[in-house]
Amino acid sequence: MDNIISVMANDRFSELVREPGSPFSDMGGFVTSITRTKQVFAFIATPLSGKEAEARQKMIEEVERLKRFGFTSAEFERAKTALLSSMEKVYNEREQRRNNALVREYTRHFTQAEGTPGIDWEYDFLKSNLPNLTLDQLNQIAHIYLDSKNIVYMIEGPEKEGINYPEKTTLLAELEAANTLSLKPKEDTFSDQPLIANTLKPGKxxxxxxxxxxxxxxxxxxxxxxxxxxxxxxxxxxxxxxxxxxxxxxxxxxxxxxxxxxxxxxxxxxxxxxxxxxxxxxxxxxxxxxxxxxxxxxxxxxxxxxxxxxxxxxxxxxxxxxxxxxxxxxxxxxxxxxxxxxxxxxxxxxxxxxxxxxxxxxxxxxxxxxxxxxxxxxxxxxxxxxxxxxxxxxxxxxxxxxxxxxxxxxxxxxxxxxxLGSLKTDRKQETWKDNHIRHVQGPLYREVEKELKIKKTTCYIHYLIDQPYTLDNNLQLTTLANLLRLRYTATIREEEGASYSVSVRGSASKRPLPIATLVINFNTDPALYKRMLGIVHDELAKIANQGPNPEDISKVKLNLLKQQAENKQENAWWMQTISEYDRDGIDNLTGMEARIEALDGPSIQVLAKRFIENNNVREIMLMPAP
Known part of the structure; x- marks a missing residue:
């Protein structure tokens, strides 16, 4: 019931957002729990700039319309269709459910007393009972939630000069005045014409x-x-x-x-x-x-x-x-x-x-x-x-x-x-144009000062080298990024306590020119950022000069092998793999496990040394204004 009510409310309000002259950037409504034992009907709106008062009044008006007249039969039928379709997909993929979905369900069972009869029972129950649910029954339940004591109104907006949000007494008076509004039931229009009206002639x-x-x-x-x-x-x-x-x-x-x-x-x-x-x-x-x-x-x-x-x-x-x-x-x-x-x-x-x-x-x-x-x-x-x-x-x-x-x-x-075969085409084949968009050459250091509520420094470090776009080069780059992530976790986070996490990304691109980059970024105390920058460069230099720690190499290889095994069970991975093979000739499947096993310290050391010796590094800091 709560699901259907929430679906209908969100559909209705998404229409309001798209009406000509709407004062909303976004609006939604849903049944939710504010405590384990108390459910409410919550409405949330994000006004367009300068439309704050109008959006608030419109939201109050539409909630009042819902209270008086309920949902329409067309809204009800669409919500039932959507719910059944969604449940059918879950049922069809019941053998491929992920462990975390089961964990969340069991957690709700113990913390919220949610039943866990299993998807087979739930789907059969929905198919058997949903057709018997009437609009009157649903509106009666919705009306219980729409009692004035069970409604939460929320307006989202920035704190800035020129925007005045109402005091409590003003808002309560506006809610009270909703009872006197002259309103009509919602009109629901729908065209059942086909998506494509004309008959298409299939291509060969x-x-x-x-x-x-x-x-x-x-x-x-x-x-x-x-x-x-x-x-x-x-x-x-x-x-x-x-x-x-x-x-x-x-x-x-x-x-x-x-x-x-x-x-x-x-x-x-x-x-x-x-x-x-x-x-x-x-x-x-x-x-x-x-x-x-x-x-x-x-x-x-x-x-x-x-x-x-x-x-x-x-x-x-x-x-x-x-x-x-x-x-x-x-x-x-x-x-x-x-x-x-x-x-x-x-x-x-x-x-x-x-x-x-x-x-x-x-x-x-x-x-x-x-x-x-x-x-x-x-x-x-x-x-x-x-x-x-x-x-x-x-x-x-x-x-x-x-x-x-x-x-x-x-x-x-x-x-x-x-x-696709019926589409009109020509034989012209386009290609992209090089407009000479290039990274600025390093070394470069910049500080950007901004007024910050939380006094912190955001560090962004970007290494770049020219490098052919090949499978082995890309795999070595991924390995180096993973090794650095281990080292920065051990040093910047664990030893120094200077940042909760350090992001490290290794990426290769082919256009407009083949390059490889290492991007490191993290937040830290303004008093510590210079020392942390030193650690960032020192850890890369250690790999370049001494080679990576053999234990770290083993951890990274084990993780890459695990990822490869898991990826091969994902449609999204196959999409990316086939696409890259067709466009760039890169085969991320054949012999990949052997390539991962063959990763060694010397090859990673050579790559790290190239980043260090090239010295094409950009350091850009977001600093709190003094």
């Missing part, structure tokens, strides 16, 4: 082949689209999708970069085809399928996932992103208002300001790297945004698609031929 499959190295199939469609797929047994009810095409924002003029950077966000808020975002969400009720486009610096593409039975829906959504993205002025204006508010509030956090400074310093203030702030938002143009999005996805024939999961080839191939 021109060629099929099997990759014996990683065990995936390849299909070449007549329109030039490549489709790779691998059937796996790891998740009974999951199919994942990714797609990529070279180009990205590297092909966009500098003046259009702000619009391009936020194009996906706006398009995602605009719906697809004849459906705006609200009606699309209603249409997809009970469907476990999602697709999201992306545009990054060097490529554009999609990520998506679905249940087995909703594969067709995922492909329909993908088809529509190519053929019918929506240009919705109201959705655009709403997105801009929300982004404006988000960045205004983010600017109050010194950590966000530091991240902008960090990016500018690291890339020598390159004009194609945009700050995440209000000034960038104000440079967005809706027409330019829509044009650049459609340009990036104008030629599906330039895309490679990859699917991994519980795939039946006999049903999969006709669907792919229909929804």
């Amino acid at each position: 499959i021109m060629k099929e082949s099997m990759n014996e190295v990683l065990g995936f199939n390849e299909i070449l469609l007549a329109n030039g689209i490549r489709v790779l797929f691998k059937s796996t047994p790891y998740k009974e009810d999951e199919i994942r999708m990714t797609a990529w095409s070279e180009g990205g924002s590297s092909l966009v003029p500098e003046s259009d970069l702000p619009s391009t950077a936020y194009a996906v966000g706006v398009i995602n808020q605009s719906g697809l085809g004849t459906f705006d975002q609200i009606s699309l969400k209603k249409k997809l009720t009970g469907k476990l399928a999602s697709v999201s486009p992306y545009i990054n610096t060097y490529e554009e593409g999609f990520s998506g996932s679905s249940s087995v039975k909703d594969l067709e829906t995922m492909l329909q959504l993908t088809h529509l992103y190519f053929t019918a993205p929506r240009k919705d002025a109201q959705a655009y204006e709403r997105y801009i208002r929300m982004a404006h508010t988000a960045f205004e509030n983010a600017a109050l956090d010194p950590a966000n300001a530091f991240n902008d400074s960090l990016s500018a310093i690291m890339y020598n203030h390159h004009p194609r790297l945009l700050p995440q702030n209000v000034s960038t938002i104000e440079r967005i143009n809706h027409d330019v945004l829509f044009t650049r999005f459609t340009e990036r996805f104008a030629n599906p024939g330039d895309f490679t698609f990859l699917f991994v999961g519980n795939i039946n080839p006999d049903t999969f191939k006709p669907l792919v031929a229909t929804y």
